[in-house]
Each structure stands twice: as structure tokens, then as C-alpha cells.
Amino acid sequence: MIDNVPQTPVLPAVPALLPGHPALHPLLRGTDWAATALGDPARWSAPLRTTVQTVMDSVMPMWVAWGPQLSMLYNEPYIAMLGAKHPAALGAPLQSVWSEVWSDVSGLINEALAGQGVHRENMPLQVNRNGREEPAWFSFIYTPVRDEAGAVQGMVCSVWETTDKVLRLQQLDDSERQFQTLFERIDEGFCVIEFIDGPHGPLSDYVHVLANPAYAANAGIPNVVGQKVREMVPAEAEGWVEIYRNVLLSGVPIRFERELERTGRYLELAAFRVEPVERRQVAVLFQDVTQRHRTDQALRxxxxxxxxxxxxELDHRLRTEEALRQSQKMEAVGQLTGGIAHDFNNMLAVVVSSLDLLARKYLRDDALAMRYVDSARNATRRAAQLTQRLLAFSRQQPLKPEAVNANRLVAGMSDLLRHSMGGAIEIETVLGGGLWRTHADPNQLENAILNLSVNARDAMPDGGRLTIETANAHLDERYTSEQVGVFPGQYVMVAVSDTGSGMTPEVITRAFDPFFTTKEVGRGTGLGLSQVYGFVKQSGGHVRIYSELAQGTTVKIYLPRLLNAPDEDVTPVASLPMPLSDGQETVLVVEDEESVRRSSVDALTELGYRVLEASGGEAALKLIDSHPEIALVFADVVMPGMNGRKLAEEVRRRRPALKVLFTTGYTRNAVVHNGVLDAGVELLGKPFTLDELAARVRAVLDKGD
Incomplete structure (x- = not known):
């Protein structure tokens, strides 16, 4: 008996049980309650009646123990737990009904009778309900029940047997131990992730709910359980979420390889959904294959x-063969035109001599006849000039080379050029400081500059700018290897640039051909550029055309430097080692011509830089946005679509500190003053040597902001 249970006060007898009284429940109706410690139901207190009614109406197993002896009343769902103890247990003391477990539960019962609720999960008990003791597990809640005065008079128990569940768990144990052993010992990383809703939307994040020891060894990240992926790897989380969310939603397992950017590990992974889908879990098995990936990448x-x-090498050979074919063609045409010019000169000599004799001996007093003779003489002079040009192209004209200061020669042509250009053309001369001397025929050089200037004038019928520039230049083996008959070394450059209509690539390839012209009939012989070409080649030099439609044209003449000549204005420059990169600096090459872009990429790679490439301004800006490591943009000035000015503006707007070095076949002054680039933008002229590229790139990168 429980000593601290208060005595139930004696209530006056109720004449009869009213309908709805709990004692009228079919389960309780057959019991002689007057023979029990609870007494006649007509005398039950209101709290007892209410509690019994609640127990009888419940669909879950419940019992109530009341009074000094804790007499039991229970509902039908509880009968299965009693077994053979029913129906004798109705009205019997709780201790006698469950005597075999009393020592296990009496302390908990006393807590409830002292006014303290009790809750236990899967409590093991040895019960005897079918004539033998057997293990059983119960989950239950003890709740104290009070009378009208607030004193505890009994307790009610909600109980469910969990024996089957516990036995299954003891069995849902051997497999667990096997799994745990495998989980802890396998070399591959393993984890279970659970998707959660986040600020980025439903299923936009996941948390690691399970991870084995090999997780850290393979991924390089320890203690991941409880971590959200957007906290672990915020920069790359979206990609991982998308992959595993597809597995969760589709139920289709996947295998893939992916770099874990945070640790630089390259992982081979397999992922599958953990059923049921409502768990929102995905299991992932993976291993570190970084070394294998690096080996494969190195092989690729x-x-x-x-x-x-x-x-x-094939491209180089093709370019060399094309240059050789062009050279051979020009040589063959030169020999032909030279022979024609010589023969034509001989015939002209006969005509001129005959006209002179005719005028002197027979027609001196005949004014009309003399007018015809003079007309014929003018025609023969023009024909003689034509043959001179043919001889110049064929490199058979008589030259009188001497030490030439190109700066003085260009400066001395100012008046002639202004007279030849007309008022609509603005002329600018930019003379290089410390210019070397060259060994050339000054008259022929002057004639070449004039020819180029006249061509430039004709390309600017509505006016424009003509720029004549001089500079020292060095053509290296890398460049000259693709130019037949050009030797590496030091040269004096004279460039003539215009802002005219420009040339197509097809026109550029034929520009030096004799008699080729794009001018209308009667406006040109097609021998102007041919004469320049012949003079430069006969002088041991090189000539190159750069042009873009609607942008303009630059023709660069390279004449060999005259060594051992007194150069009073030359300042010796100390030879410095070629500056190389440490392999950590990234340069973006932007060039629309693939062969030129490839050459620049190879040259910068040779200098130790990491190189990215783009074929235009739009593609370049995308790379700039996605590659913050880019330290320098090396771009052509004139490109289709976005030109150099627009690219420079966009680069400055997006990344003000990013360095920009432009290159072009035009001279710097021609380009800048034509408004293609802002003043102050760094520019490297084509062709450039590897030394020049190395020095300029290094200088721009090292230049302070």
C-alpha cells in the first residue's frame, strides 16, 4: 500500500447511477465495485468519475489507479497489455496486479503521487501476463489526479507497448554495427546531406547530417557535420546545391568529377537519394583523385x-611559303618589267632623238609642226617617268646611297607635302629622338614618302590627317623568319599614316603589284607603291602595310641602320636582360586576327605569363568579369565591333586598376591623334620583337597607378 495517499472522504449515497456514469461502461458494468476498495460507484467523487470517463473514452491504452490502495480501472485498448491478468485486475490494487515489476516502477509511482508528472520511453520490464515471465518494453506517462480540494488521490497512466519496436531496433543494431565499422574504416569519403529551405528559396541549402572520418581526408575540410554548404563554401555552393538537388528531386543517381575549389581537391563523386523523398536527404560517396586528374591534365x-x-609549324611554313611565292612573283614581275622598261627606254631614246632632229633641221620655222613636236616630247617625258618607276620596282634603277638623317629629310619635305596635300589634309610629323642614320638614296626616299603621302591624300577625299613618323626599330628573328628576304637587325623606320578609307585584306596582298590600283581610270598608274617597294628592297629594307576599312592605313618603311657612322644625336642604351614573369601574372590577349592572336599568346607564354585570349571586345569583357586574376589587357586597337577606345572605357569602368597595353600596325601618333585611343594609354607598335614586348609588358605592369 502507498502510505501517503490521502483518505477518500465519504460522500453521501446517490440514489441511482445517472446515464453516462463511467460505471455503466460495458467493460466496468460486470464488476462488483462495492466489494472493492473503490466502493459503490454511486459514491465515487466527481474527479474520479471524470478521470474514469476520460480513460474509457480514450482510443489509446490507459488506466487509472485511485484511493489508498490505488485500485485499477482501465479501458479496452489496455486489455492486450494485461493478458491473463484481465478481468481480475479491474478494481484490484495496482501493486498486486503488477507485483513482478513493482520494484522497477514504485519509485516512479511515488513521484506521480507526490504531484510530479513522469514520462519514460522504451522502459524495459520483466512481466508475467501469460503464465510466464517475458521481457517487454513500454513508453508511458504518469499524471497525478487531484480531488476537489487539490489533494492527489490517484494517478492516470497513458501507455503504449514498444516491445516490437525495440526488438526490431535490437535486430535495425547488428546491421548498424556492420555499417558503423564500414563507415569508419573505408578510405572513401561518405556523407549524408539534408536539404533545407533558405534565404535563396526552397531547397536552396543543405546541411551535413552525417560524415565519416575519411571525409576530411579526401575533401580537406574537417568537422562538417552540422555545417551548411553555403557557409562552408559560399563561392561555389550554388553549383553543389544544383547538382544534389537534381538527384533529390529526380531520384536518379549520378557519377561525376568536380573540383572542390576551397581546398583545390579534384573529387570523383557518386550521389543517390535517401528514401523516402520526404526525408530530403542525399548520400554522397567520393574520393580524392587530384593526383590522377593532374596527371591526366598534364598529358592532355x-x-x-x-x-x-x-x-x-605548319602555319609558319604556310606563311613562309606564301611569302616566298609572293617574293618570287614580285621577282619575276620585276624582271619582266625591268626588261620591258629597258627596251622601252631604248625605243624612247630613238623617238626623243628623232623628234629633236626633226625639230632642229626641218621644222624650226613651222610653228604648228613645232607644237606637235612639243606635245610628243611631253608624252615621251611622261613615258620616261613611267619606265623609271618600272625600273625602281624591278630594283634596277641607279641609286646613289649615302648616310641619311631621316629626321632632317622629313622636316625638309614639310613645304612640299603641304603643297601636295591641299588645305583639307592636316599634316603632322613626329620625329623620333636619337634616330640612327640609314644608308639610302635620299632622293628616292623622298620620292617614296611623297608617293605614300599622295596615296594617303587620295584615300581622304573629304579631308583627314596625315602623320609622318620616324623611329628606331629592331626586327628580330621571330618576325623576319616569316618575311622572305628580310634579315634581323636594327632599322630606321619611316611611317606614313592616314585616316582614310582603308584597304581590304585582298587589296593589301596586291597593293605592291605593278599597275594594280583601286583608283578610277585616269587617276593613277598603279606604280606608286610598286616604286616604293622596289626602292626599299633595292636598299636592303622592308615595307609593311597595316590597314582597316573605314579606319585608315599605315605604311611602314624599314631601312637598315648605317653602322660606324657619326651619329651625333644618338644616346647609347645599355643592353638589359629580357624581363620575364614569375608565372603568377595573367595577361588577356584581345586580337581579332587568329594568326596574330596566336603569335601574341605564344610570345607572352614564352615570357612566363599565364595567358587568356579573346577574339573581340565583348568576349574580352566577359573574361575580365570572370577572371579577377587578370593583371593586364594586351589588345589590338582596331577591331570589328568594339574598338580600342570603347574597350579601354569599359575596362576602366569595371576595373579602374586593371592595366591596359594596346598594339597596332599604325604608329602611336597616328592612332592617338585620330581619336582611336585616349592620350596616356600605353601602345606598342607592330611589328614588335620579343624583347620589345617583354620590356613594354613589364613596364606597364610595374607602373604605379
Whole structure:
């Protein structure tokens, strides 16, 4: 008996049980309650009646123990737990009904009778309900029940047997131990992730709910359980979420490889959904394959490099063969035109001599006849000039080379050029400081500059700017290897630039051909550029055309430097080692011509830079946005679509500190003053040597903001 249970006060007898009284429940109706400690139901207190009614109406197993002896009343769902103890247990003391477990539960019962609620989960008990003791597990809640005065008079128990569940768990144990052993010992990383809703939307994040020890060894991130992916790897989380969310929603397992950017590990992964889908979980098995990936990548890069080198060699040979064919063509045409010019000169000599004799001996007093003779003489003079041009192209004209200061020669042509250009053309001369001397025929050089200037004038019928520039230049083996008959070394450059209509690539390839002209009939012989070409080649030099439609044209003449000549205005420059990169600086090459872009990429790679490439301004800006490591943009000035000025403006707007170095076949002064680039933008003229590229790139990168 429980000593601290208060005595139930004696209530006056109720004449009869009213309908709805709990004692009238079918389960309780057959019990002689007067023979029990609870007494006649007509005398039950209101709290007892209410509690019994609640127990009888419940669909879950419940019992109530009341009074000094804790007499039991229970509902039908509880009968299965009693087994053979029913129906004798109705009205019997709780201790006698469950005597075999009393020592296990009496302390908990006393807590409830002291006014304290009790809750237990899966409590093991040895019960005897079918004539033998057997283990059983119960989850239950003890709730104290009070009378009208607030004193505890009994307790009510809600109980459910969990024996089957516990036995299954003891069995849902051997497999667990096996899994745990495998989980802890396998070399591959393993985890279970659970998707959660986040600020980025439903299923926009996941948390690691399980991870084995090999997770850290393979991924390089320890203690991931409880971590959200957007906190672990915020920069790359979106990609991982998308992959695993697709697995969760589709139920389709996947295998893939991906770099974990945070640790630089390259992982081989397999992922599958954990059923049911309502758990919102995905299991992932993975291993670190960084070394294998690097080996494969190195092999691919080696193959790519070999293929690229083979392709470069083929391209180089094709360019050299094309240059050779062009040179041979020009040589053959030169020999032909030279022979024609010589024969034509001989015939002209006969005509001129005959006209002179005719005028002197027979027609001196005949004014009309003399007018015809003079007309014929003018025609023969023009024909003689034509043959001189043919001889110049064929490199058979008589030259009188001497030490030439090109700065003085250009400066001395100012008046002649202004007279030849007319008022609509603005002329600018930019003379290089410390200019070397060259060994050339000054009259022929002057004639070449004039020819180029006249061509430039004709390309600017509505006016424009003509720029004549001089500079020292060095053509290296890399450049001259693709130019037949050009030797590496030091040259004096004279460039003539215009802002005219420009040339197509097809026109550029034929520009030096004799008699080729794009001018209408009667406006040109097609021998002006041919004469320049012949003079430069006969002088051991090189000539190159750069042009863009609607942008303008630059023709650069390279004449060999005259060594051992007194150069009073030359300042010796100390030879410095070629500046190389440490391999950590990234340069973006922007060039629309693939062969030129490839050459620049190869040169910068040779100098130790990491190189990205783009074929135009729009593509360049995308790379600039996605590659913050870019330290320098090396771009052509004139490109289709977005030109150099627009690209420079966009680069300055997006990344003000990003360095920009432009290159062009035009001279710097021609380009800047034509408004293509802002003043102050760095520019490297084509062709450039590897030394020049190395020095200018290094200078721009090292230049302070």
C-alpha cells in the first residue's frame, strides 16, 4: 500500500447511477465495485468519475489507479497489455496486479503521487501476463489526479507497448554495427546531406547530417557535420546545391568529377537519394583523385602543346611559303618589267632623238609642226617617268646611297607635302629622338614618302590627317623568319599614316603589284607603291602595310641602320636582360586576327605569363568579369565591333586598376591623334620583337597607378 495517499472522504449515497456514469461502461458494468476498495460507484467523487470517463473514452491504452490502495480501472485498448491478468485486475490494487515489476516502477509511482508528472520511453520490464515471465518494453506517462480540494488521490497512466519496436531496433543494431565499422574504416569519403529551405528559396541549402572520418581526408575540410554548404563554401555552393538537388528531386543517381575549389581537391563523386523523398536527404560517396586528374591534365596539355606546335609549324611554313611565292612573283614581275622598261627606254631614246632632229633641221620655222613636236616630247617625258618607276620596282634603277638623317629629310619635305596635300589634309610629323642614320638614296626616299603621302591624300577625299613618323626599330628573328628576304637587325623606320578609307585584306596582298590600283581610270598608274617597294628592297629594307576599312592605313618603311657612322644625336642604351614573369601574372590577349592572336599568346607564354585570349571586345569583357586574376589587357586597337577606345572605357569602368597595353600596325601618333585611343594609354607598335614586348609588358605592369 502507498502510505501517503490521502483518505477518500465519504460522500453521501446517490440514489441511482445517472446515464453516462463511467460505471455503466460495458467493460466496468460486470464488476462488483462495492466489494472493492473503490466502493459503490454511486459514491465515487466527481474527479474520479471524470478521470474514469476520460480513460474509457480514450482510443489509446490507459488506466487509472485511485484511493489508498490505488485500485485499477482501465479501458479496452489496455486489455492486450494485461493478458491473463484481465478481468481480475479491474478494481484490484495496482501493486498486486503488477507485483513482478513493482520494484522497477514504485519509485516512479511515488513521484506521480507526490504531484510530479513522469514520462519514460522504451522502459524495459520483466512481466508475467501469460503464465510466464517475458521481457517487454513500454513508453508511458504518469499524471497525478487531484480531488476537489487539490489533494492527489490517484494517478492516470497513458501507455503504449514498444516491445516490437525495440526488438526490431535490437535486430535495425547488428546491421548498424556492420555499417558503423564500414563507415569508419573505408578510405572513401561518405556523407549524408539534408536539404533545407533558405534565404535563396526552397531547397536552396543543405546541411551535413552525417560524415565519416575519411571525409576530411579526401575533401580537406574537417568537422562538417552540422555545417551548411553555403557557409562552408559560399563561392561555389550554388553549383553543389544544383547538382544534389537534381538527384533529390529526380531520384536518379549520378557519377561525376568536380573540383572542390576551397581546398583545390579534384573529387570523383557518386550521389543517390535517401528514401523516402520526404526525408530530403542525399548520400554522397567520393574520393580524392587530384593526383590522377593532374596527371591526366598534364598529358592532355602535353598533347595539346604538341598539336599546337605542329599546327604552328605548319602555319609558319604556310606563311613562309606564301611569302616566298609572293617574293618570287614580285621577282619575276620585276624582271619582266625591268626588261620591258629597258627596251622601252631604248625605243624612247630613238623617238626623243628623232623628234629633236626633226625639230632642229626641218621644222624650226613651222610653228604648228613645232607644237606637235612639243606635245610628243611631253608624252615621251611622261613615258620616261613611267619606265623609271618600272625600273625602281624591278630594283634596277641607279641609286646613289649615302648616310641619311631621316629626321632632317622629313622636316625638309614639310613645304612640299603641304603643297601636295591641299588645305583639307592636316599634316603632322613626329620625329623620333636619337634616330640612327640609314644608308639610302635620299632622293628616292623622298620620292617614296611623297608617293605614300599622295596615296594617303587620295584615300581622304573629304579631308583627314596625315602623320609622318620616324623611329628606331629592331626586327628580330621571330618576325623576319616569316618575311622572305628580310634579315634581323636594327632599322630606321619611316611611317606614313592616314585616316582614310582603308584597304581590304585582298587589296593589301596586291597593293605592291605593278599597275594594280583601286583608283578610277585616269587617276593613277598603279606604280606608286610598286616604286616604293622596289626602292626599299633595292636598299636592303622592308615595307609593311597595316590597314582597316573605314579606319585608315599605315605604311611602314624599314631601312637598315648605317653602322660606324657619326651619329651625333644618338644616346647609347645599355643592353638589359629580357624581363620575364614569375608565372603568377595573367595577361588577356584581345586580337581579332587568329594568326596574330596566336603569335601574341605564344610570345607572352614564352615570357612566363599565364595567358587568356579573346577574339573581340565583348568576349574580352566577359573574361575580365570572370577572371579577377587578370593583371593586364594586351589588345589590338582596331577591331570589328568594339574598338580600342570603347574597350579601354569599359575596362576602366569595371576595373579602374586593371592595366591596359594596346598594339597596332599604325604608329602611336597616328592612332592617338585620330581619336582611336585616349592620350596616356600605353601602345606598342607592330611589328614588335620579343624583347620589345617583354620590356613594354613589364613596364606597364610595374607602373604605379
Amino acid at each position: 596539355e602535353l598533347n595539346d602543346t604538341l598539336e599546337r606546335r605542329v599546327q604552328e
